[in-house]
Amino acid sequence: MPSYADDLTLAARLADAADAITTARFRARDLKVERKPDRTPVTDADTAVEDAVRALLAAERPGDGIAGEERGGTGWSQGRTWILDPIDGTKNFLRGLPVWATLIALVEDGNAVVGMVSAPLLERRWWASLGEGAWLRDATGDRRISVSGVSSLSDAYVSTTHLGSWTEYHSREAYLALTDACWENRAFGDFWQHCLVAEGAIDLAAEPIVNAWDVAPMQILLTEAGGSFSDLSGKVTFDGGNALSSNGHLHDAALSILQRR
Structure with missing residues (x-):
């Protein structure tokens, strides 16, 4: 099984860059908001995060594809593609609610092999990579996580x-x-x-x-x-x-x- 340790490390760096932007713009009085054709909101924080992450990926993984919610991009059925949602929960972000996150995935030949979810105002970050388990960082530190055993x-x-x-x-x-x-x-x-x-x-x-x-x-x-x-x-x-x-x-x-x- 291939190792995605370097990609996971990069995903954490991307999340750090995103968090720096989103936390600075959260509840900002000058936040700019537009509506996309599907009537969903997009803020200047959304676009700033995606642009920053794209710039880092272009420098660190120039051969990989990139697809994002705000800037579009390549398909992901073949090769390696990073899929980005700069702010998932934009409506919460707009209303001053802390439940929003930046979502980052590395997809290889159509299958997700690295996932990173960073919710800085919840003080939580979740991540996983193929064969290495799923993890959570919160106020208590880092720990491996697993689903429940409920069977009914x-x-x-x-x-x-x-x-x-x-x-x-x-x-x-x-x-x-x-x-x-x-x-x-x-x-x-x-x-x-x-x-x-x-x-x-x-x-x-x-x-x-x-x-x-x-x-x-x-x-x-x-x-x-x-x-x-x-x-x-x-x-x-x-x-x-x-x-x-x-x-x-x-x-x-x-x-x-x-x-x-």
């Missing part, structure tokens, strides 16, 4: 991002059926819910609409933590347009419910 939906804790998106993109009824089958549900949203599954704090996270940059690092984070990650059809991919993270034990049962229309 009736004991499971499930999260999503926005309930209304299920109506538009999949099936609200199917998601509500899943919450009814589970013990507890919340909407932690975005990156955080998938990281919580990797930590073993919750057991399932489901999203009816995502882009590749929203979840590319989650694929490697979840699998290295011992869990499962797929789209809602069950295909193991970060590029299916929707996503399900689980502790592995519950994956098929959750998919069975979510596939009902």
Whole structure:
């Protein structure tokens, strides 16, 4: 198995550079905000982070492809490509809520092999690389993380991002059926819910609409933590347009419910 230690070290440097920008611009009075064609917001912090990360990658990995939410880029089915989401949770960032993060993934021939999620205002950073496990840094230090052992939906804790998106993109009824089958549900949203599954704090996270940059690092984070990650059809991919993270034990049962229309 190839080693991605140098790439993981670089991903940490990229996250450090991103954190320096995002923390400086968080709650800034002169923050500039625009709306993209899909009506989602983008700030000058988003573009500044992506430009800074791209510049570092151009210097350190000139032969690799780059694809980012704000500046676009190459595909990722062949070769090595870095996939970037400069600020996942931009709406939270805009409202002064601390739940946002920079997401970085290295994808090789269509598969995520390095993942980095840095949430500086939560004082948390999650990372993983192929064959080296999943890790969390918080106030207590660095520790290896793993998914929960919950094996029944009736004991499971499930999260999503926005309930209304299920109506538009999949099936609200199917998601509500899943919450009814589970013990507890919340909407932690975005990156955080998938990281919580990797930590073993919750057991399932489901999203009816995502882009590749929203979840590319989650694929490697979840699998290295011992869990499962797929789209809602069950295909193991970060590029299916929707996503399900689980502790592995519950994956098929959750998919069975979510596939009902």
